[in-house]
Amino acid sequence: MENFNVDTLVIGGGIAGMQAALDLADQGFQTALVDHEPTIGGKMITLSKVFPTLDCCSCITTPKMSSVAHHPNIQLLTYCDLQSIQESDSGFRVAIVQKPRYVDAHKCTGCRKCEYECPILIPNPYDRGLGAYHAIRVPFSTAVPQTAVLDMDNCILCGKCEKVCPTQAVTFTQKPETFEVQTRTIVLASGFELTPLEAKKEYGGGLLHNVIDPLMMERFLAPTGPYGRVLRPGDGKEPTSIAYVQCAGSRDQSLGVEYCSRVCCMYAIKQAMLISGALPMAEITIYYMDIRTFGKGYEQFYQNAQAMGVEFIRGKVAAIHEDDQQNPVVKVELTEDGRVVERTHDLVVLSLGMVPSPGSAGILELPLGDDKFISVPAPNARPCHTTRPGIFVTGTAMGPMDIVDSIISASSAAAATSAYIRAHQNGQASPKPQEEAVYA
Amino acid sequence: MSDEQVSNVSRGEMLKSLREMHAASVEQTQALLREQKQMQQSICQIIRETPKTVPEIAAEIGKPSHEVLWYIAAFKKYGIVVETGKCGDYPLYQRAKETQA
Numbered sequence A: 001m002e003n004f005n006v007d008t009l010v011i012g013g014g015i016a017g018m019q020a021a022l023d024l025a026d027q028g029f030q031t032a033l034v035d036h037e038p039t040i041g042g043k044m045i046t047l048s049k050v051f052p053t054l055d056c057c058s059c060i061t062t063p064k065m066s067s068v069a070h071h072p073n074i075q076l077l078t079y080c081d082l083q084s085i086q087e088s089d090s091g092f093r094v095a096i097v098q099k100p101r102y103v104d105a106h107k108c109t110g111c112r113k114c115e116y117e118c119p120i121l122i123p124n125p126y127d128r129g130l131g132a133y134h135a136i137r138v139p140f141s142t143a144v145p146q147t148a149v150l151d152m153d154n155c156i157l158c159g160k161c162e163k164v165c166p167t168q169a170v171t172f173t174q175k176p177e178t179f180e181v182q183t184r185t186i187v188l189a190s191g192f193e194l195t196p197l198e199a200k201k202e203y204g205g206g207l208l209h210n211v212i213d214p215l216m217m218e219r220f221l222a223p224t225g226p227y228g229r230v231l232r233p234g235d236g237k238e239p240t241s242i243a244y245v246q247c248a249g250s251r252d253q254s255l256g257v258e259y260c261s262r263v264c265c266m267y268a269i270k271q272a273m274l275i276s277g278a279l280p281m282a283e284i285t286i287y288y289m290d291i292r293t294f295g296k297g298y299e300q301f302y303q304n305a306q307a308m309g310v311e312f313i314r315g316k317v318a319a320i321h322e323d324d325q326q327n328p329v330v331k332v333e334l335t336e337d338g339r340v341v342e343r344t345h346d347l348v349v350l351s352l353g354m355v356p357s358p359g360s361a362g363i364l365e366l367p368l369g370d371d372k373f374i375s376v377p378a379p380n381a382r383p384c385h386t387t388r389p390g391i392f393v394t395g396t397a398m399g400p401m402d403i404v405d406s407i408i409s410a411s412s413a414a415a416a417t418s419a420y421i422r423a424h425q426n427g428q429a430s431p432k433p434q435e436e437a438v439y440a
Numbered sequence B: 001m002s003d004e005q006v007s008n009v010s011r012g013e014m015l016k017s018l019r020e021m022h023a024a025s026v027e028q029t030q031a032l033l034r035e036q037k038q039m040q041q042s043i044c045q046i047i048r049e050t051p052k053t054v055p056e057i058a059a060e061i062g063k064p065s066h067e068v069l070w071y072i073a074a075f076k077k078y079g080i081v082v083e084t085g086k087c088g089d090y091p092l093y094q095r096a097k098e099t100q101a
C-alpha cells in the first residue's frame, strides 16, 4: 500500500463513521475510512430491526456500506490498525498497519469457495460466538468489502483453500504492511462495546448458558442469525418465557458505569415486541427500575408493547441462578410492596450498557471524561470538537446514543470538519475550544 | 517435469515451511480439527435415520447440549444438517443428504 494524502481520516466504519465519511465525501473532500475489522457496518449491521420504526436494520445499513465502498472520494481501509499519529504542518501523519488477510484483496471475488472447502470451524464473532464460520471466510453475506480473510491462528495450512480459489487469491505469505496517511483532519467514530456479560457475578452471565446479552438476542431475531430463529443457547429449546433485566450494566457504581446507557430500555422493548411476533405464545417480562423513552415516538412504542401484553415489573433483580432444567430463576425485590420473589424463565437477557471501544483514544492522545468516553470540552457550543484542534469525535465514541442521534452527531461532526478545513484553506485559525462548566 | 509439476513441488515446500513456522498454532488447530471431525461423525451418525432434538443428541453422545447446539448451528449453516420439524419445544434435526435423497 502506497502512502497517500486526504482531507480527512475517519476512524471507525459503524453508522456514525460511515455517515460522517459520506457527508464529507459528498462535499468533495478526499476521505479515508479506516476500520480494524475486515468489514464495515459496526454494531448496526448485526441488529435485527430498529426502534421505533421496526425497519429492517440490514436494509438501512447495507446500502450505506455499499455507498461508502463505491464513493469516488472515499478510500476504504478495512482490517487496518492505527499505529501512531504525529502532528505535522498540514495536519496529521497517521501510520496505519494493514493486517494480513492472507488473501489478495484485488483478486478475491468473494465467491466463498475457500470457505466451503476449509475444514476448521471457529466461533463467529458477528453471532456473538453462538454461530460458527470457517477459518477462511467472508465475514457475512453482506460484508463490505466482500473479501475473504484467513485466521492464521486457526489454520492447519492444508492448502485446500488455495487450491480451490479460482483467482489464485490466497496468499499464505502475506505480511503486515505499514503505510502513512497524511490528513488535515480526523473524525473519531470508534463506537462502543457492551459492558461485559460476566461483570455482575450475581446474574450468572457467562456462566449460565441461558443468560445472554442483548446483541445475542438481536442475532436470534435476525433472519441471518445462528439458529435462524429464537432458541435458547443452553439446549436449543424454543423459549416460552423470556425475561429482561434492565440496568444490568449501567447506573451501577459497583461496575464503574454510573451513567444511563440510554438505549437499553428501548432495545429491550423492541426485542420484546419482535419476540411476540416470532413466538406468539411466549410470555415476556421486563424487570426495570424506571423506563426511559426519551426520543420521538418512543413513549408510544413503550405503550404499544404494554398493549401487546409485555409484562413490566418494577423491581430490583438481586440474583439469578439456574434450576436443574437449565432454567434461569430470577430473584427480584418488587418496588411496589418490597416483597422478594423468585420467578423461573426459559431465557434471561441482561440489558447491558455501553462502554467506549478501547484503543484509539490513547493513540490520538485525547483525554477522557469521567465516563471514560472521549472528552468534549464544550458540549453545548461545539458538540463534536475534542481538545485537539482538527480532531473531531462522533457517535457512541463520545457517549451512549441511539442510531438517530449517531447519525445526527455524524453529520454535525462532518459539518465541523468541513468548516475547519475551509477555514484553514483560507488561512484562518480556528478558535481554541473553551471548556464549559459542567454542573453535576 | 512440467511447469505445473514444478509449481506443485514448490507449493508443497512452501506450505511445509509455513507449517514449521506456525508449528504451535498448527498443532493446536490439528487437535481441534480431530475433535470437530469426531463430533461431526457422532452427530451425523445419530441423526442419519431419525431426526432428533439437541438434548437427545447430547444425551446419546455424552456431550453438553450447548456444545451440540453450536455444532448443529454450524452444520445447518453449511448444509450438513436440516431442521425437519419439532418435538415439543425443541426443533428436530436430521442429516441433510439423507433427507434430500
Ligand SMILES: Cc1cc2nc3c(=O)[nH]c(=O)nc-3n(C[C@H](O)[C@H](O)[C@H](O)COP(=O)(O)OP(=O)(O)OC[C@H]3O[C@@H](n4cnc5c(N)ncnc54)[C@H](O)[C@@H]3O)c2cc1C
Binding pocket: A011, A012, A013, A014, A015, A016, A017, A034, A035, A036, A037, A040, A041, A042, A043, A044, A047, A049, A050, A051, A052, A080, A081, A082, A189, A190, A191, A192, A193, A194, A214, A215, A218, A263, A267, A270, A357, A358, A359, A360, A394, A395, A396, A397, A401, A402, A403, A404, A406
Ligand atoms: C442490543 C442493542 C440493540 C440496539 N438497537 C437499536 C435500535 O433498534 N435503534 C437504535 O436507534 N439504536 C439501537 N442500538 C444502538 C446502536 O447500536 C448504536 O447507536 C450505533 O450502533 C452506534 O454506532 P457507532 O458508529 O457509534 O458505533 P459502532 O457501531 O460500535 O461502530 C464503531 C466502528 O468502529 C470500529 N472501530 C472501533 N475501534 C476502532 C479502532 N481503534 N480502529 C479502527 N476502527 C475501530 C469498529 O470496528 C466499528 O466498525 C442498539 C444497541 C444495542 C446494544
